[in-house]
Amino acid sequence: MSEAIVSIENVTKRFDARAVLEDISLKIAPGEMVAIMGSSGGGKTTLLRCISGLIIPTKGQVIVDGIDVNAEPEEARRRMGMVFQSAALFDFMTVEANVLFGIKRQLKLSKTEQMKVAAEALARVGLEGNEHKMPAELSGGMRKRVGIARALALSPKVMLYDEPTTGLDPITTYTIDALMLQLRKEFGMTSLIVSHDVSSVFRTADRVAFLHGGRLVFVGTPAEFAEADDENIQELVQKSRAEKMSLDN
Numbered sequence: 173m174s175e176a177i178v179s180i181e182n183v184t185k186r187f188d189a190r191a192v193l194e195d196i197s198l199k200i201a202p203g204e205m206v207a208i209m210g211s212s213g214g215g216k217t218t219l220l221r222c223i224s225g226l227i228i229p230t231k232g233q234v235i236v237d238g239i240d241v242n243a244e245p246e247e248a249r250r251r252m253g254m255v256f257q258s259a260a261l262f263d264f265m266t267v268e269a270n271v272l273f274g275i276k277r278q279l280k281l282s283k284t285e286q287m288k289v290a291a292e293a294l295a296r297v298g299l300e301g302n303e304h305k306m307p308a309e310l311s312g313g314m315r316k317r318v319g320i321a322r323a324l325a326l327s328p329k330v331m332l333y334d335e336p337t338t339g340l341d342p343i344t345t346y347t348i349d350a351l352m353l354q355l356r357k358e359f360g361m362t363s364l365i366v367s368h369d370v371s372s373v374f375r376t377a378d379r380v381a382f383l384h385g386g387r388l389v390f391v392g393t394p395a396e397f398a399e400a401d402d403e404n405i406q407e408l409v410q411k412s413r414a415e416k417m418s419l420d421n
């Protein structure tokens with residue numbers, strides 16, 4: 173693998189005495205799309221939070237673009253864009269104001285330049301012309317797009333997506349998948365995607381990492397994942413096949 177842009181090194185996280193992550197190591201190459209899947213309570217969100225610096229591992233470290241996330245959290249966070257499950261928009265602000273929020277805080281730009289960066293980010297996610305709408309006026313898919321635009325506006329090298337397609341219908345899911353792939357094609361964006369959605373993962377991910385009980389029990393391509401000899405993985409794959417068949421009929 174070329175030099176990793178994200179390097180998770182022997183990360184253990186305990187809450188009180190309970191280990192929620194146990195000795196996780198994973199290297200992600202620039203431009204790679206890696207899905208983090210797993211059983212409910214397996215530790216996916218906790219791992220994403222350790223990577224983003226929102227929580228500090230009990231042991232081990234995370235290096236993002238050469239920066240130790242625990243030692244220099246602000247510097248590391250500048251390299252990462254976080255897209256939250258609920259999109260986490262401010263409901264009392266317009267779409268444009270939501271995207272401008274991080275730009276104003278993090279980028280030293282004139283007002284005109286700030287507006288230009290926000291407009292470009294909204295255009296990249298296909299939301300031009302929606303600047304003055306309120307979040308309540310948007311569909312679930314559009315809200316996710318605003319969340320992506322807000323992260324994208326700060327030009328991160330790595331995007332962290334927490335369940336980007338949960339709660340979306342299959343067609344909207346498809347458009348969000350296409351958008352994540354487009355960002356890789358255009359900017360070589362590295363992505364870590366926490367997901368439960370096997371179909372979406374198969375469309376987008378280069379590799380799948382599967383967490384069970386806080387341990388990384390599988391890392392491999394989607395094709396290897398589909399054939400993996402692990403009962404929790406097979407349960408998920410079979411469930412997804414059954415859902416797909418019922419949708420097709």
Ligand SMILES: Nc1ncnc2c1ncn2[C@@H]1O[C@H](COP(=O)(O)OP(=O)(O)OP(=O)(O)O)[C@@H](O)[C@H]1O
Pocket residue numbers: 187192210211212213214215216217218219
């Ligand atoms: N701040 C916390 N304090 C104590 N326990 C926590 C905390 N955050 C998470 N946990 C526990 O850690 C375990 C893993 O949680 P996590 O949210 O990372 O799992 P997950 O794989 O994302 O689950 P799900 O798919 O259900 O969202 C759970 O048992 C959870 O209760």
